[in-house]
Amino acid sequence: MKAIPSGRRPKHLTIGRIGMYCFILVCAIFFLMPLYVMVITSLKDMDEIRAANILNLPKELSFYSWPKAWSTACTGFVCEGLKPGFFNSIKITVPSVIVSVGLSAINGYALAFWRFRGAYFFFGLCMFGAFIPYQVMVYPLLKIEDALGIYSTLPGIILVHTIFGMPILTLIFRNFYASLPIDLFKAARIDGGNFIKIFFYVIIPMSAPITIVAVILQVTGIWNDFLLGLVFAGRDNQPMTVQLNNIVQVDYGVAEYNVDMSATILTSLVPLFVYFISGRWFVRGIAAGAIKG
């Protein structure tokens, strides 16, 4: 007997739907496999790793690789683990993110609302800047920083990250602000706001979604950066990625795969954490269009 259609339409499991779930499952396994291998390898001791059963669970849990990776593994000539690198990375990332996001927000605001003479040209320049591979600029920038006396210093590497982050962030902010109703800005001008006041009282309170996107992009980008850190940070400020490389690329002794794996996971924890807690916000921010008052 056929049911009379009434009320909520029943959901059927169709072949297409089953196929879709299978596909999603395969994708998930494919992308989770490396993480799985890394985690279990980091929990094995060296004997078991040499047995070369890469996918097997450890017979005996051994945690010694984690503290070693954190505080005693050798990165070149010093053997203090990744800990100094972690704090260096924080010292580099936090100011770089704050300065680049702050300046880009002001830039985007100026480009979107205060149509000054040459704004379009400047906007085009930003677009162009956002797509130049930065290897091209490494050497000239190095010379400039050397001349300024900040090469191989903390301010030096912060400046580099700020410069490279700004074109794309300016674009993001400009496009977000351009989607806000222009009447809001007009109303604020009549209400007595000037450039700075309107930015702080009217624009910033509406910028949360796009600021979250910008911060996520910058935190993960700067944290994961290797090249700029290697070139500009100097020996005392090496970020975690550079130290990780030094641990993994041993020229002498035995390659301790479990320590390598622990060190790699430790290094990727910050971006992973950022994605996990902010993924929802990220999507919301990207999708944020005009906010109707």
Add this chain to the structure above:
Amino acid sequence: MKNSVEVKNISFSYGKTEILNDLSLDIKEGEFMVLLGPSGCGKTTLLNCIAGLLDLSDGQIWIEDDNVTWKEPKDRHIGMVFQSYALYPSMTVEKNLSFGLRMMGTAKKIIDDKIEKASNLLQINELLKRKPSQLSGGQRQRVAIGRALVRDAKVFLFDEPLSNLDAKLRAELRYEIKKLHRDLSNTMIYVTHDQIEAMTLADRISVMKDGLIQQLDTPKQIYNKPANLFVAGFIGSPSMNFLKVKFDKSNQYLLIGKKQINISKYENINNLIDDQEVVFGIRPENIKIEKNENSILCNVELVEPMGADTLVWTSIEGTPISIRLEGSSNYNLNDEINISFDINKSSIFDSKSEERI
């Protein structure tokens, strides 16, 4: 009476497109001036120029004997209400209202007084703690008006404030804006494309098209004596009937095909030349159904009952004509009717210049 706002020979262009060219307009103190026109006619641009939100390419703007041409919007003593409300979404109603005063550094006590006054006037006391997103369209626009109110502006600017509201609310707020003007008697400049708003609110209407003022006069004059064909067609709903005709001087007739219209009573008949091609304009309510020596016989082609009125459609020599009758009148399709025109209330325009004769 002295002028509150003087627009002196202003020009404005976006890149190479000229929007306003050498436009002048004087607005008297306490006057309710409506800028009326179809979209793209430059009315909003003119308002933005007066507000200082757009920079002129030429000319001057004076507000209360003060040349404000180069002044920032905030220094022009104006309040503005936008079509999109433009309330600050992150602030409560109270903060929205006080924003301008806080920016000026006004004392807290004075701010509170002014907010209380404005919110009483607009009946928004209950809403002060809410965010704009928790308000309905009508409430939002009230708050937006309140925001202009608390600033003690010399001139209020309205940029199509009712266009986003539904018909009922629109009528309600229109009434309130009129009352507000009666009570405050500030100078108000109001942009709209809605002729009902223009007719009901304005002391004077300036009808605009292509960046030019077509006619500047009282609503009555504009309705009864439109200066040209555009104004005649734009004002009035249902709109004025137009007949392309030729003037026969010897009989004082307008000829359309074989039909004749006797216009011997038209006020400016002496300005017409024999054989001149003109457009005869008559509003639907100035046509009567009655038989006399000048009436024209036609057939009912369509009937539109609108409650208070009934609109009867017929045609003369292929040109459709609408007649506005009482709601109670009863006509059916294909009825034969004799129609006669109230020539005193008709308008005659030159076909070429489109100007009123």
